[in-house]
Amino acid sequence: MTTTTSHTPEPEGPARPGRLIQNEATTEIPVHLLFRDDAGPVSVPLKPAIVARRQGTGEQPRLRRPMQTEPRPAPEVDPDLVERPARVLPGAAGVFAGACGAAGCLATSWWAGVLPSLAVEALRLPVSAGAGLGPVQWAAYTGAGALGLVGLGGLARGRTGRAWVLGLFGRYRGTVRRTGLLWVNPLLLRRRVDVRLRHWRSEPMPAADGSGVALRVIVLVVWRVRDTARALLAVEDHESYLRECVEAALARVPVEMPGGSRGSVEAAGETLTRLVVRDAQAVGLEVFSVRPVRVEYAPEVAAAMHRRRIAALDAQHRATVLTSVVDSVEDTVTRLTVRGLVELDDYERKALVKDLTVAFCAGRGETGG
Template sequence: MSTTTTSQTPESEGPGRPARLIQNEATTEIPVHLLFRDDPDPVSVPLRPTVVGRRQGTGEQPRFRRPTPAKPRSAPQIDLDLAERPARVLPATAGVLAGACGAAGCVATSWWAGVLPKLAAAALRLPAYAGAGLGPAQWAAYAGAGALGMVGFGGLARGRTGQAWVLGLFGRYRGTVRRTGLMWVNPLLLRRRVDVRLRHWRSEPMPAADGNGVPLRVVVLVVWRVRDTARALLGIEDHETYLRECVEAALARVAVETPGGGRGPVEAADSRAAALTRLTAADVAPVGIEVFSVQPVRVEYAPEVAAAIHRRRIAALDARQRASVLTSVVDSVEDTVTRLTVRGLVELDDYERKALVKDLTVAFCSGRGDQGP
């Protein structure tokens, strides 16, 4: 008796495809070339798989999205467009001529209106004229001539050596004037004077530390000048205060030599001064300040450290003085006892010798204490 077993093939599968071993699971086909694909990017960046609408039995592969690295935040910088540039000014002759023309126009308008006295007209050699009176035309001529005179004479400015004018109009930078002598500047511009000479500043005692971390107080001499007037005045609120803070920050990063350590090589002090100058110049360069040297001129211990060192020195002096006094007293006692016994003045046994030495020591110490150091 033979039994025939007939395998049931699902309708979803064709006659040429083998039957699935697990009917309740969906399998995904992976192409062979994807297994051996080389990554062209040598930088190993973790991939985050993102599946978009994957359907069972379709062989759709998950899509991989490479995360975008975050851009590092840069430190705030001064606006690069804010840089010193020369302002437009005119010679003083233009302002004087404009003012003179305005004054002449006022005189002519007064003669035209007939308000100029006869004596003044005769002095100015003007022909006799009855005058047309003060009408709208005369008032308009007065306004024009007066405005011309005010603009001409009001724009005259004097430039000094070592000084510069920073000009602005309605909050906008319009240029810098470094010229000297008399010149004409637009009277509507706001003028701010800045010193561009080579300057030196002696600081107050600033906190610092030596190579061992001992607190110090350092007074430094800074030689500097304003190189870019626009950035120094408009790029920061107060460039002198900023310079002081940068010097203090540089002192916190450079180890200063302790007081009394100047007996070493001069190259060490020069290297510390060069380091202070380099750090300070790098910090103040973005605000238009040029630093030439930062030189420590006085170095002293902090008050609390100085008090501790003073107490230690006093204790050492007291111990040294006491040792010298005790040595002198012992020598004196020994000499006295030796003379008494050698000359035969007294006969002393051990107990009497010890008692005599004790009494002489007390007497000599008391006498030295009364005399003082």
């Protein structure tokens, strides 16, 4: 008799839900990715995270995108504001005009008969009939006097390393870099500028090191005015602007205390120089170097950092002493056992090491070494 047995498939475990959590504030997480029976690698496609809307606000979900830092734009000024040479004349022209004006006034006085007799005799002039001071004489006085004032009033002396920025009614008219005796239009406003190579030692400025500890830094800046028009007209005060550029650069660049690696100090100086050059060249300033010459802790953290440095030196000294004592004990025990002077078991070896360590430490403490 043949019995046919039908194999009924055993019921599998409870069906796993397709999703573990799904709501407005979370992303869908398939359960089979959390509890897998096979050990094969799992490839999960990455999707941008979704920020859920807040309840009751009606705000729609939005993608969370990574922050993009845009490069800081360089400062710009009026492109037409560029230094150009001003029109000036040699000083001899002003001297000649002044002499002509003085001679004209003298001649008018003789013509009007108001020139003193002593002056007439000294100059050997003929006696004038004396026409008197009429409208014609006053007009001659005015013309001669104006010529003399314009000629003598426009005389100026140009010096090496100095320049004048000229302006008329608020408009830039040019720059004078020539030296010697010159004649400049007396109606123009003159502003003197020092164009020599200059160095500026700053006052203590706030800064920080790589760990964020507050510092006070004194920097040495070597610079000069390259474009006088921009230096005087693009900013209110180019020296104050340079000082603020240096302070802003120190706030962005970590500065190391003296005694650090030379490479880090040089790198900080190069970074400071690059940042200040970038900000200062737009206003006609040429910066050659920005170097920290003195670095110290800020007053509020100076005492704490001093105690920290003393503690670090003390810990380093203790570690050095301990290393020296351990080496001495090891050398002593090795010599005693190798030469066969003593035979020690483990207990005796440990006791000897302990006694020698105490003795060596006590000896170094008494000698201060």
